[in-house]
Amino acid sequence: MSAVPDEGTTPEPARPVLAARSATADLALVSTFAAFIAVCAILPAIVLPGMAVPITLQTFGVMLAGLVLGPRRGTLAVLLYLAVGLAGLPIFAGGTGGLAVLGKPSLGYLLAFPLAAALAGYVMTRLSSVRRSLLPLGAFAAATLASLLLIHPLGISVMGARLGLSPAEAITAGATFLPGDVIKNALAAVVATAVFRAFPDLLRARR
């Protein structure tokens, strides 16, 4: 960096640069992350050796939005993503879109997304002052909490109800997604940490 460092006299602390904190900056972050989740879902799924279900990155994008943007903006990003997808743009996992997801057994997972982003974002905010070396672990804990408390319970309940399954059957069916989820949450944690390193203020100014 070639900006001139000041020695000796400490000048006035800088006034915030207008664009960094305003409502327009939040609007841009929310919309861009909604688009980022869409891109995650559009991109071809990752097939990992030894895993039955290929990993789509949709949930990764949702968790990342919560972790990086915090509960309020993260939830808004997910809601915007869902609204545009429901309106008919094919931005849900596997290049699907439109209102059809409302009729599918996987509806519960989708409904859990905004709540999960909120919880992951909230927990991440509480953990935002931990030592830097612990940040990935904190982010992983936040994402895991959100998937265990919200995504899987809601996803499995709705699926069970729609398919007429008993709780035990539904849980067995839903459990196939668990290993992939651990990987996705770990990815979200690593990537969120990288983002915080590049933009430390995202960890500082949380809403």
Add this chain to the structure above:
Amino acid sequence: MRRRRAQGPRRPPWTGPLGLFHAGSSWLHRVGPGPKVAGLGVLGIAVVALTGVVTTLALALVTVATAVSARLPLRSTTRAVLPVLLTAATVGAYQVWQRGPAVGLEVGLDLVTLVLAATVVTATTRADELLDALVRGLGPLRRVGLRPEVLAMAIGLMLRAVPGLLQTATEVREAARARGLERDPRATLAPAAVRAVARARSTGEALAARGVGD
């Protein structure tokens, strides 16, 4: 195998305002998005609340008749519904085995009914019209601080960002491949996310510079 009719370069559907819409002139195309979504909601409640073989069959038949009357291209409709047909067949068969034919039929048909109906609504409604309707419908939320014009702008910003971010993702992947790291998600996903935030920052600046927040 029949070759597809030449129709010029295919536009990725998320670049345009239409989404999965198929142009047409059926009565369903002419009905506004509000009534169609409301109708879909009523159907959803009926499918979940009403049980019994006769009602299940009746609802399915009404839906199929409606779908036919929309005169949508068979191919794309089939492609949209096929995955859920497979799920319905699998789960239906499992339920016939576990709980008897009545349950099997109902679970399977209910799934297909709802997904088909929703697919038809999406295919006969332009995405931008649906979003306009959503923006209008959320007008009352103005009182709790959500201004409809901000939502409309957010939708535009998001649609603008998708192609750019997709290109970034591709570039980042290629850069990682050039370094032999394409299987390492940290080399692909982290830079893509960092660049998304950078993009958001410059978008925020551009909005501010154009006086949008004033």
Add this chain to the structure above:
Amino acid sequence: MIELEQAGVTAYAPAQPEERGSGGHEQVVTLLHPTTCTLAERRIAVIGANGSGKSTLARLINGLALPSSGRVLVDGADTATDGAAVRRRVGFVFTDPDAQLVMPTPVEDVALSLRRLGLDRAARTARARQVLARFGLAERAELPVSALSGGQKQLLALAGVLATEPAVLVCDEPTTLLDLRWRRVVDDLLDGLPQQVLLVTHDLEAAARADRVLVVDQAQVVHDGDPEQAVALYRDLMASGATTG
């Protein structure tokens, strides 16, 4: 008229999260030393090395950056207290049109600029089409912005900014990313504008055509005035290698 009164900009250097709260204070860097000048000429160019502070100076003028000390006035309006009025008067063009163009299609993007004129949606769209036609972009009005070439995008960015007829146009390296042909197009367009234009540029020929040239080096305006001297000084600075970029 643009007035800088002892306007300086400082910022915290980006700190790593682990440094926070550990007692050590964050490092403050100067992006622009206090600068005083009155810019009334019709064509003003700003030149300087990468990272010297040109963008900071440009961003001060429409309130995109606020001075940490001193004031910046545009036709009497203070950027810190009256930002909205300033941004109505001052249009800003970024280097990268991809950053500037925020809406999915050209017509929507220009219509976005027109919101501040208080027109309704239909009127905005109609006006936007007229503006696009004036810039030769009529056929592209409905295409995705992402399908335009870099030059077309920069032209569209200019159209979006000029649609509201600002009194002052600040352009931060508008031709840096363009090929020679589009550079000409943009240069000619800027030359023909009736507005006051402040142009940040690496193109010394364009700078030499200005009425007044500021040379920025290491967060300081080191020359202010005659274009010929400015360009010579800048060449010396670059050749001496004293400036880190």
